[in-house]
Structure formats: C-alpha cells, structure tokens
Amino acid sequence: MNQIKGGRAAKLTEIIDRDAESPIYFQLAEILREKILTGSLRPGEKLPSETDLVDTYEVSPMTVRRAINLLAAQDIISTAPGRGTFVKEVQLESAAFYLRDLHDLFNNTGATQVKLIGARFINADERIAAKLQIRLGERAIYIRRLLTVDGRPAYYHRGYLVYDPTRPVLESEFEVTDLKGLFHTQGNALIKGGDLNLEATYLTAEDVSVLQLPGPMPGMLLGHLFYDFNNQPLSWGWFVCTSTQLRLQTRIGFDQANGKRDERPR
Amino acid sequence: MNQIKGGRAAKLTEIIDRDAESPIYFQLAEILREKILTGSLRPGEKLPSETDLVDTYEVSPMTVRRAINLLAAQDIISTAPGRGTFVKEVQLESAAFYLRDLHDLFNNTGATQVKLIGARFINADERIAAKLQIRLGERAIYIRRLLTVDGRPAYYHRGYLVYDPTRPVLESEFEVTDLKGLFHTQGNALIKGGDLNLEATYLTAEDVSVLQLPGPMPGMLLGHLFYDFNNQPLSWGWFVCTSTQLRLQTRIGFDQANGKRDERPR
C-alpha cells in the first residue's frame, strides 16, 4: 500500500514543478493532501518533519511552512511543537454550514427577484425599542420584502430600520430590488457587523399567505441584527422560508475538492 | 464611547513589542484590526502598502505578509495585486454556522449523557441499501440513542451502520455512551469524511414520544452520511431535536473577539 517499499517510488505528481502556475507551497500542500485522502497517510499518523520535507522537495523552510499552514488551516492536519505534525481525525464538530451556499443558489438561477411588499413608519413597541436600542414610541421603519425564485415566492423578509434623518443612507434600502443589494447588507459601508441566528419555526398565518403555501408547515427562520461602528443597532429583521428552501449542506473530513489556493476564504 | 476623540492620539498598542509573547505578525495584525473595528479604517478604504508597513513598523516583508494574510483569512480585508489591500464590506453571505458551538454547549454542561435505546440487525430496504450502497436485504445495524441534558431528553439520534464482520471497529459504536465518542465520529480513524445536512422538519410521533414532548412541533434535523477511505458508506443517520435545542448563532463583520493567533481554525 505504501510506495516506500515499492522501489522506483517517485510518483509524477510528487515532483515540484517550478515553472508551473501554481505556487510551490500549494503544490507541496496538494502532494501531502493527496497522500492523506488516498489513505497513504492515515489519521493519527505523523507527517515527515519539516526538515525532511525541505530535503525531499528541495524547497526552503518557509515554503514548507506555508504548505503545512495551509493544510492546518483546512483542519486536516495538526501541529505539535517539539513532537511533529499529524493527520487529524475527522470531527463532527468541525462542521460549518455556510450561508454562502444559499447565496450561490440564488445567483446560479438568475431568475431571483426582490419585491418590496411594503414599508411604513411605525412607533417602536417595547420589543423593537429593546432590539434597536431606541426609545419606546420612537419612529422606526417597518419594511417587508418578498424574494421570488422563478416567479414563485421563496423567502419572506421582514425588518425594522432605525430612522435617522441625519443619516440618509438607509433610504437606499427602499431601492433594493436585486439580491446583490440585499446580501451586501444594503450595499453600504456603515455596517460594522451583525448577529445572525438560525432556527426552526412554525410559519405564521402571514408567512403562509405571503409565501402562497397550501397550509401551515414548519420552516426556517434566519434572523439578523446589524450594528454600526458605534455599536448602535441599525436594523433588525428575519427571513422565513419553508424547510425545503433552506437546506444547509456541508462536508467534513478529507475531500478532493478541499484544495484551495490560499489560507483565505473563497 | 469611542476613545479616538479623547486626544493623546498615539496608542500604546500600536508599538511592536519584540519581547512580547505574541508574535510580531500577530501584533501587527491586531494593530490593523483595531484600526478597522474602531472605524479608523473604513470598509472600502485602502490599507498602507506592504512596503509602508515594513518601514513603519520596522519588520521584514514576510512578517508584514503574514499579518496581511491573517486578516485576509478572517475575511476582513481583501488583497488586489497591483492595486493594494482594502477593508472589506460586511457581507451577509460570509456567515457560517458552526456545529462546534453546539458541541461546546454540550461540553460546558457536564450533565450530558448518551443512552443506548436500542440496536438490532435489520435487512436493508431500498432506501437504506441505496444510502449505504449495499444490496437489498443485506444485513445492517439499526441503532438508536438518546442524548439527555441534565436528565432531560434533548437529542434523538438514529442511524444505520454497515455490517462488516471483517471490520470489528464499528462494534465500538455500541459502547459509545459519552459525547466525545459520538462527536469524534465513533473515535476511529476509519472515516475519510461525511456529508451533513441541516433542515427544519416536523417531529414524528416517535420523536415526540422519545423526546418526551407535550405534542407535535417543528424541529431541526441534522443528517449525516460517513464514508471510509474507499469512499464506501459506513453509516447513515440523523439527530432530531426541538427548535429550541438547536439554535445556531453566528456573527459577521468586524468583531473584537475575532482575533485568532493563526490562520488555523480554533
């Protein structure tokens, strides 16, 4: 199984091509990943030491370091100073569900539209005032949108916006009729960050009506609360949809498609 | 609220301490992050060039590079060859929900237990045979577990295991009565990877009964399908729970707590 004993060991893929487009550190990382996902290097086993790799592939220590860091960033190996580098075991808790997948789903079908259902001033009740950190009864904007895919209602979005006449940026909220605007968080640079939460829920009668569903059913709720750079709330809202519209998928472990060029996210 | 306007502009934190425990690249990254999350560097704005940073902080280019890469890995800046490095705008689609948070929830309260409800041989029906890639009618193991938190039923886990007498490892499945065993994917190194999916669902009558719920309600379903290094299915199963038991939360944007020591995941 291991080609070390097989004489003439050198695989073609194990040779660093210095004229290749992909950087050396990436080539080395791919070589090591290949050994791992073919089972040639099993979880728990120790990788060759960095000095070994320097000698074997005739690259500088820093380059080996980058390759190691790249695999470590992808959570498929772990380093232990003084002991060595080891292949990690697959861990269920390392799973992450990416909202990006949902976004890609949108963009792949260009037939997605955002319709403004309504927007009006409201006076903040206790719940809204608490969330937006404004005074009770203060003005806020209640905005409702419907996202349709291929003409069919798919996602219902409701939210409350802080009303601040001195800050006209949020006015552009009303003009958001494309997905890019929505997903780029209103397309402005005012937002410092936001808290998101995801949970299962009953769809309300309103949800069912707006989404044109045959009857009540369980659904997913994606809530969001955005802050500005003074850590003051800007908006609070949520998307609701049927469970078939928001089915998050991900993969853990060693995957052929895991190879990325850099430590950076996609 | 913000100490920027408080005069005495020179921050102590902006000086590289070469005797500090934290590495220089990390200190530099923290300095830049601080400028970003205080709003001193706004989304869309350009960071100082790498040569500028080299001169300003008197470190080598590779060290500046590491700091830049670290922030880029955290998705708060983006690099454009030939143009510069820029602060990113907050993007909703960059959100990720981590199962680790759920795992941590378990571990924080040590009062979590795994009870084996039942395990028996079954003959694979069409659905199971397809998922586990075995022949129709072939033997498989059906296993059910209940995870309790503080003595109260919280998560109901069902799954089918491929039965292979030559591979006794899966026998240890039956002995898994602690969470670590469950979350370390049966604690063995046989698993190459797995596909996970998360969706909202109705809880079945069985779910309601096992979880001792007052009546039917929506819930979350976390499905998993694990493969071995030959890409053959090992097990297929799912966790179900009420929506209150699985409420995934995350944060996007610039966050004080985002500072990590390395490009590697936690």
Add this chain to the structure above:
DNA sequence: AAGTGGTCTAGACCACTAT
C-alpha cells in the same frame, strides 16, 4: 516608470519534546 501584492530563498534563533 513606479507602485503593488505574490512568491521564494537560505539561513538564523527560539521553545518545546523526546530519548
């Protein structure tokens, strides 16, 4: 032409671990 980020070298010193 000047500036930018991307890659790479060939060493060095350190803290830590195992023997």
Add this chain to the structure above:
DNA sequence: TAGTGGTCTAGACCACTTT
C-alpha cells in the same frame, strides 16, 4: 542531546495595475 515546529530576517524576482 537531538529533533521538532514557530518565528523572523533581508533581501530577491515576478506579474500586475496605475500613472
């Protein structure tokens, strides 16, 4: 003591973008 990973230097060359 020898081996390991972690950090850092002071340059170099390249492809690319902007002026």
